[in-house]
Amino acid sequence: MGVLSRRRSLLIKLVVIVSTAWFTIAFLLYSEDRTDRGIALSLQNNPVNREARELQHDSNLLEPANPFKNDDDENPKANLQEPRKEDDGGVLLPPQNLPGELGKPVVLPTNLSAEVKKMVDDGWLKNAFNQYVSDMISVHRSLPDPRDEWCKKPNRYLTKLPATSVIICFHNEAWSILLRTVHSVLDRSPKHLIKEVVLVDDFSDMSHLKQQLEDYWKSEPRVKIVRAKKREGLIRARLLGAREASGPVLTYLDSHCECTDGWLEPLLDRIARDPTTVVCPVIDVIDDTTLEYHWRDSSGVNVGGFDWNLQFNWHAVPDKEKKKHENSAEPVWSPTMAGGLFSIDKKFFEKLGTYDSGFDIWGGENLELSFKTWMCGGTLEIVPCSHVGHIFRKRSPYKWRSGVNVLRRNSVRLAEVWLDEYAKYYYQRIGNDKGDFGDITARRKLRDDLNCKSFKWYLDNIYPELFVPGDAVANGEFRNLGHGGKTCLDSPARKSDLHKPAGLYPCHRQGGNQYWMYSKTGEIRRDEACLDYSGQEVILYPCHGSKGNQYWEYDEESKLLRHGSSDKCLGINASKTKLIMEQCNNNSNNQRWTLENYDSSKLNK
Structure with missing residues (x-):
């Protein structure tokens, strides 16, 4: 019995010691970040x-x-x-x-x-x-590692890299989304490479972005909160962040992003090798409903472009660019950038004149920075080894003053300063209504002082894939002469509009969805969308340059548009609501079209 009693006593002591040790460890873990978790607990109980x-x-x-x-x-x-x-x-x-x-x-x-x-x-x-x-x-949630193995090889990047100031502008951002953005930067970046994270509050009025945000980050000295004194908009908020930043490199992120493992070093490596290189990560998609993280490997990387509405778009890496590289994970040239996520040497950014302070709110700033980077001595790259996720909203939740077309004002300023003789192609899209775009004297002087190249040089050398309206045989409205002659070919041509029937609408002489081009190779197109007929309806389809279903032959005398592969002609129905294909008839006005600015001398013979 004495032996059993001693064993029972020893067992009890062992349990007490283990329990005490467990509670001590748990207490230390709990105390490690009591400020942050105090806030988390208050949120937990709401x-x-x-x-x-x-x-x-x-x-x-x-x-x-x-x-x-x-x-x-x-x-x-x-x-x-x-x-x-x-x-x-x-x-x-x-x-x-x-x-x-x-x-x-x-x-x-x-x-x-x-x-x-x-x-x-x-x-x-x-x-x-x-x-x-x-x-x-969790604001610290784990993410997949989307990098190719090429990116992870030892000594892939320089050992001495410049530190960066990460600038994140926000207005009335959701608490968990904003914190997750910042934590992803801090958690997945080498500490010595983050000079600071500058949070620029663009005059938010939500209570959680006031003292609560200050309290949350007060124990993290690398996080600096800067407050705008009035609503500035994204462009001026970013300029405010740049003024407050002390790092030699500026990295801009949106406030609803998540950085993945190894995202930063590939960006800084390119700038360390050449400070005039502006670099962008691959932008992965975070689903706006489920927050699922979607990514693709380097073989699916796209580069930036634009259309003559001066709207940014994505397209595949051109073959000539692919041939320059042995591995698809290597950095690739990009004609433009999306603009929300990029790194740039601060001195080079300042040399380029930062952003045009005459731009209002947002829009066009990405193209302006893209054009002047290339035209004024720099290089713009997408870096496939760097991945950052982004929530793409389908609408803006913010309200701005009405009565001003901000995007048009910014785009006109952009065209006036940087597009030279090619600006007219944008103006044709907006009915040549420039509106009030402010004083651009200083921006033109900046371009002259930097001795920047011409926009023709940019198109010839950086973006030769872009279809230039000046090469078109006709451009403007395509008007049908039937039923009074007041009906025009009219369709939006965004990516989401592809594979849908092309439409009609009363002619309005304002460009927009009624601006079309007839190419030397017989395409009826707007930017990268072409009229296509395969036996059913006339639809918009991505231009492929192979004629076939996208080949239309215009007869200037009869004014018929004959479809090459079907030998039918394009017409409109009696109610003027739908495009139809019929056996060609020279006497049918509903098959006759006038193509604005038609010049047969530009046809390929």
């Missing part, structure tokens, strides 16, 4: 997050392969998304069974209560993305 915890117990919330269950709802501390450290002691990460980890989607059940559904709807209304789902995901 109605939205209580509802989120309840939903997290619903097996329908996540895909069956990744269920989330919290076994201790009684203890609020147990529900905190407590970071964990990787084996190497580096980046803080949450447990991988939490919602959204590794970039996986969070799918809400269909049987939401009315109260929760209202919270979800309110989040969409305020932010134009699913704030409710974002609030369920």
